[in-house]
Amino acid sequence: MDAGLDKVDRILEKETAIIDGMDISGSWNRMFEQRVIWDYTPELIEKITHLPGGESFGWCYQCASCTPVCPVDMVGSYGPRRLFRAVQTGVDLFTSADLWLCTTCANCLRVCKKEVDMVQIMPATREKAVLDGFVPEELQKAFEDTAKYGNPLGQPQRKRAAWAKQAGVDVPIMKELGRGVDILWYVGSYPSYHPRGIDASLAAARIFHALGVDYGILGNEEKDDGDSQRLAGETGLFEMLAEHNIGVFAQYEWNTMVVTGPHEYNAFKTQYPKMGFDRPLMHYTQFLAGQLPKLQDLLTHSLPLRVTFHDPCYLGRHHGEYDAPRALLQAIPGLELVEMGRCRENGYCCGGGGGGMWLDSFTANHTSMRLSEKRVMEAAASGADVLAVCCPFEVSRFEDAAKNTGNGHLRVLDILELLDMSMRGNGY
């Protein structure tokens, strides 16, 4: 958007003005000429508000509460208010790069008096763009890989449980187990395939084993949850994956599902129920926090680390869970937890949500800095040695960002890895 359009260009001001004996000359009597509102077109806004889910876009009354909390605005010019204004003044969001920068972190929604909901608006608008063939190449590749291989990393489906061989403890796979379990652990794509995600999965397997959890994983029957693809506009792909996963979940007896990732948590909590799946669900931090009395005894090694914690948008803001991860970190002997300025409800986004995970280069070309880079600088400024995370999207994002911003000393570790280190006394 042209920044000039945002300003009022004609200002009325009397050099000398005395009213009721009070001198209000100069800037004291400044008035702005009326805006030329008939220059604005409602059609482009209506294109969005007419979409199911896009309605609230039209409710924006330009109060700008969102501007200081939008993580993308801090590295560029963004936020719902600016988007509304841009569309109002002629930008077609469906073909604009702006369509792809929102990470659906929901910090704007938290402060919006009008409840303009980007978490609904973005997927609705993007779906239309996807159907019309306007998709950044990187994102399209993630869609294609997910459609073909069941995961956005493009790794073979049959190798989804290959990581488990390195765990050193038995990782039960439901198909081989032949009985029901208490906990069904939905591992997720990045924890199954990404080398740093696998590190967290291995830690989880050892922790579950030590706690004597009766659990199983779905192995190569599990496919990506599809939620981020949905938020990036590929609804059909999401539905296809959800149908598959729901079918698999129903094949086995289990009491509670535990997920590694907040995005999976969001999928199974808010979206899968619309398709008939509604079962007890916990993020791993919630599950392990519930096991703390027992887990505490296993955390025998002191980790003398200064640790700061990054609230994942989809665990914190989206689902209100701020305490479980912190309770786990505080249970680790020797560990000192320090908070960043932006934390909890106002936690800064890592940039990976809403499809941002697969738009890294695209986003980097339209912002002054990656969100992950901004965040690791905040983490480094907190004086921490370790940036602790509990979302599988974050480890690789923050590790790259730490290197890129000259903060290589900052270690990025999943809470699972920290727990595992304290339990086993190695790796630290």
Place this chain on the structure above:
Amino acid sequence: MNIVVALKQIPSMADELPLNAQGSNLDFDEVDFVLNEFDEHALEQAVLVKEKSGGAVTALGVDLIEALDDVLYTALAKGADKAIKIVGDFEPGADSHTQAAWLAAVIRDLSPDLVLTGVQAANDLDGQIGPMLAAHLDLPYVGVVTGLEVAQGVAKVHKEFAGGVVADIEVDLPCVAGIQAAAKPPRYAPISKIRQIAKTAQIAEAEAAAAGPDAGVTLRRMAKPVATGRADMLAGDAKQVAAKIIDILTERGLL
């Protein structure tokens, strides 16, 4: 311009290929089938020709494993106008001769101007379908095509040879072309669109001819190839592997 694209599903090579108990062929119950990747290019090239020169694209294939619908819906989502599946009681390992005969019987009735198919498939033991279609239909054939344009009753194709050499060849329409690569990488069809189409689109059905011709070849044995040599495997994590590679290169004076 009436364009026909012949599509074939083949066992996915992304997965381990399981053999049957006799070791005479794959265990077709255990493999995933995917669209032959060259056929994806043939479809893309067909849609590109349509977009440039007008006309309609018909996608068809033999529904070997009763899983062709998704392939055809995807083709429609990518720009095909009509889809036909050839149905019957099939062996999942039906060979090229058999499939070509069935396809040709249906294509003939469509009176195409241009027939495109993938230049080859990874399981074409008895030869490629494209030239067989041309033989059945009495049409000229050119394969290993990496670009194709149509003008005034002639297809102008790029045909690739070894060493990156490309010949320009003109072929009178109607003709059959075996596509190695479309002029652009195959487009992505959003699953949203495929699912929309699946709800509304009709796939026409054609019965396969009663019995396919015999290819005259007996497959006696299938096995993983016997390794003629085996690489020295470098063990360890990525860092260790990298260090060993650097040792090898240094030793050979390559650094």
Place this chain on the structure above:
Amino acid sequence: MSNDILVIAEHLDGRIADISFEMVGKARELAAALGGQVIVLALGSGLQAQAGGFASHTTLYLDDPLLAHYNPQAYQQVIAALAAAHSPRLIMLGYTSIGMDVAAWLSVKTGRPCIAYVNDIAVEQDAIVTRSQLYGGKMSAESATRADSLIVTLMAGAFAADAGRGATPIQPIAAPVPLAGLRTRFTGLLKPEAGDVDITTQEKLVAVGRGVGGEDGVALATELAEALGAVVAASRPVTDAGWLPKTRQVGKSGLTVRPKLYLMLGISGAPEHLEGMKDAELIIAINSDENAPIFNVAHYGATQDLFEVAEALLEAL
């Protein structure tokens, strides 16, 4: 039917291709077992001298200006006519851009069975037995036919070319079918565009396959290549996707290279790729699939994530 073997020679840009000699060498061996003769058929223009270099029993040579370059319909029709005239036991073509046009067509037109992707062929108790590389080299299929005439397409590089070289004088023949009014016409030859580096003259190549995933992966490989003093090459899927120009493609439809170092990242080793690089002096392959066929060809291999190894190499260099 005779017990003769008809070998279809091919040439590109005025030079008879090695595959022709490779086939003749193998045909000699088979002809001895079958008790037949090796008949080479060469179609060209002004290729008399080169066509006289086969170790065949007979070399039929058809000279016509129209045959200076490959013409699909001319080849199909001439070969069909000569197959009818000679009734050979076996017709050999390359699994090449030319052989792939003709073999399967001839099979349907003349009712002969056809076996493709052949990398070994022998006579066993009067039956011709072949081995084909299927599924991108992941499977080897042994086939046999008792039909009295068979068409095979042979993989380039599967047999030694020298065994097919000799000095049999050509026997010029007249066109068995009219060559005018064909429905396919050669109109020009395009050589690989100049301007980019010539990978065939490089001593060190870092070759990337589909496994690099995209332009970011290619950028990483390029960085690694620069650190090694090498140049980036690629397998077909990478150039098809437009991640690298066609001039970087190694293999069947690309270039043949013989560098001192061929470091492969994420290339599984399909036969089409092997054809272009198997003679490299040192082949090191990184592939996450332990069953990748490339490990049967490479000198050194590692089943590792290619990105991690590339990054580790960059760090160490």
